[in-house]
Amino acid sequence: MGRRTPLFDLHHCLGARLIDFGGWEMPVNYGSQIEEHHAVRRSAGVFDVSHMGILDVRGPDAQGLLEVLIANDVRKLRSRGKALYSCMLNPSGGVLDDLIVYFLGEDSGPRFRVVVNAGTRDRDLAWIREQARERNVTLTERTELALIALQGPAAAERLRELLAAGRHGPGDPERALGLKSFEAETLGSWFIARTGYTGEDGFEIAMPSADAPQAWRALNARGVASCGLGARDTLRLEAGMNLYGQDMDESTHPFESGLAWTVALEPGGRRFIGRSALEAVLAEGSKRELVGLVLEDRGVLRAHQRVIAAGGEGLVTSGTFSPTLERSIALARVPAGTRGRVQVDVRGKALMARVVKPPFVRHGRSLIST
Amino acid sequence: MSEIPGDLRYTKTHEWVRVLPDGLVEVGITDHAQHALGDLVFVEVPEAGRKVAARDPLAVVESVKAASDVYSPLAGEVMAVNGGLASEPERINREPYASGWIARLRPSDAAALSSLLSAADYGKVLEAEGE
Numbered sequence: 001m002g003r004r005t006p007l008f009d010l011h012h013c014l015g016a017r018l019i020d021f022g023g024w025e026m027p028v029n030y031g032s033q034i035e036e037h038h039a040v041r042r043s044a045g046v047f048d049v050s051h052m053g054i055l056d057v058r059g060p061d062a063q064g065l066l067e068v069l070i071a072n073d074v075r076k077l078r079s080r081g082k083a084l085y086s087c088m089l090n091p092s093g094g095v096l097d098d099l100i101v102y103f104l105g106e107d108s109g110p111r112f113r114v115v116v117n118a119g120t121r122d123r124d125l126a127w128i129r130e131q132a133r134e135r136n137v138t139l140t141e142r143t144e145l146a147l148i149a150l151q152g153p154a155a156a157e158r159l160r161e162l163l164a165a166g167r168h169g170p171g172d173p174e175r176a177l178g179l180k181s182f183e184a185e186t187l188g189s190w191f192i193a194r195t196g197y198t199g200e201d202g203f204e205i206a207m208p209s210a211d212a213p214q215a216w217r218a219l220n221a222r223g224v225a226s227c228g229l230g231a232r233d234t235l236r237l238e239a240g241m242n243l244y245g246q247d248m249d250e251s252t253h254p255f256e257s258g259l260a261w262t263v264a265l266e267p268g269g270r271r272f273i274g275r276s277a278l279e280a281v282l283a284e285g286s287k288r289e290l291v292g293l294v295l296e297d298r299g300v301l302r303a304h305q306r307v308i309a310a311g312g313e314g315l316v317t318s319g320t321f322s323p324t325l326e327r328s329i330a331l332a333r334v335p336a337g338t339r340g341r342v343q344v345d346v347r348g349k350a351l352m353a354r355v356v357k358p359p360f361v362r363h364g365r366s367l368i369s370t
Numbered sequence: 371m372s373e374i375p376g377d378l379r380y381t382k383t384h385e386w387v388r389v390l391p392d393g394l395v396e397v398g399i400t401d402h403a404q405h406a407l408g409d410l411v412f413v414e415v416p417e418a419g420r421k422v423a424a425r426d427p428l429a430v431v432e433s434v435k436a437a438s439d440v441y442s443p444l445a446g447e448v449m450a451v452n453g454g455l456a457s458e459p460e461r462i463n464r465e466p467y468a469s470g471w472i473a474r475l476r477p478s479d480a481a482a483l484s485s486l487l488s489a490a491d492y493g494k495v496l497e498a499e500g501e
Contacts, residue, residue, distance in 0.1 A: 017406075017408075028408075028435070029408055032408075032409050032463075033408050033409050033433075033434050033435070034409045034434060230408065230434060230435055234434060298412065298456075299412055299414070299432075300411060300412050300432045300437065302436075302437060320434060321411040321412070321432070321434050323434070328412075347414075347430065347437075
């Protein structure tokens, strides 16, 4: 039996189909996965992401640790509540995980919160503890918190209604509702961030486990759809967002994973883990890159299918049917410079696909010309 | 709980078989199978005239989540396929035992039908799988 989140009983009650995800028993869909997807694009949906790891890092050396640990520059977080997306690399530049770091402010030293993937959280924690050994920092895993993602164009309105009930404790709801993208606020016992994994407006809310089922039901009562990992995957792929373990892992570096924008090589003095390996890649030029594919033939692109391009072969890393575009889309790692059309081997048939620059969909609208 | 019509025959791999008045058999996937797959978005049907052995791959059904083979319950020749699935694969979700049929075969050995599962036996297969 897998690990369970504080919302497990509720998922069961709601008739969710449960699957194993990184050792966790998680809902993949409640009813129609496509309807859950559309609910998020058109109105609002709620996801249980309590299986992700929340780690608080504080102490005099907290910033110094993160400067070495992650490839993006934590010094970009100048004011309290700001968030940063980054990769954590191994010494050869491979991606150990992707994560979000929040700056929680100063009190007897800086405080940060790091949110990591479910499948990697134990390994990440061991790695971070090892890097922190000689430093004056305190690491606290916040396993007592549930994490839910409220996503969609109506997310802010639904959050306003949820906060009106006052379950979070003291704290003015307007502070959360006024957040900009990649900002967070602590409101009583809740931590609310304007972040997500869908390409829509939305919030990720960490709250005491006991509050989560009630908050979920309150959102349902306001018309927010319960959404599972199935819809989460189609939404993130339409939004052109990578999934760790599929689109990148320890054997691939950020430059061949569409994540160059998350690597801060300036200022040059910051010796983050993986830096010299990335500099070597950059000096030679990355041989592969991650691109988007839109299938022109009928069928469905899937991970591990072979891509045949003019410059050589590649592989689909994530593929699915896009409910918004009503055709198949994918991310694929192909020879650098691959443009135009490629063929994908789908069960022995060569199907035609067009190379595009992700994202495919943002804020409910297609970004792909047809 | 999924629906298992009493007048059909079944396989352990979740296909159903209906004997038509003209002696052909109609094949599809069960309610349990469509539910497990989730929203179907693409069906690769066989071409008419293809000869298949029992348990050969007959079609591929793809949901948002995954692709899955449909195996031929009997040996025979494909006489007709459900063209409506090209534009409406969701028929399999909506009516797995009616408008969601996949192919019609002329069985090479009609007696082989009796080797397929009854509705009651298929129900036991699902029970064993933990439905």
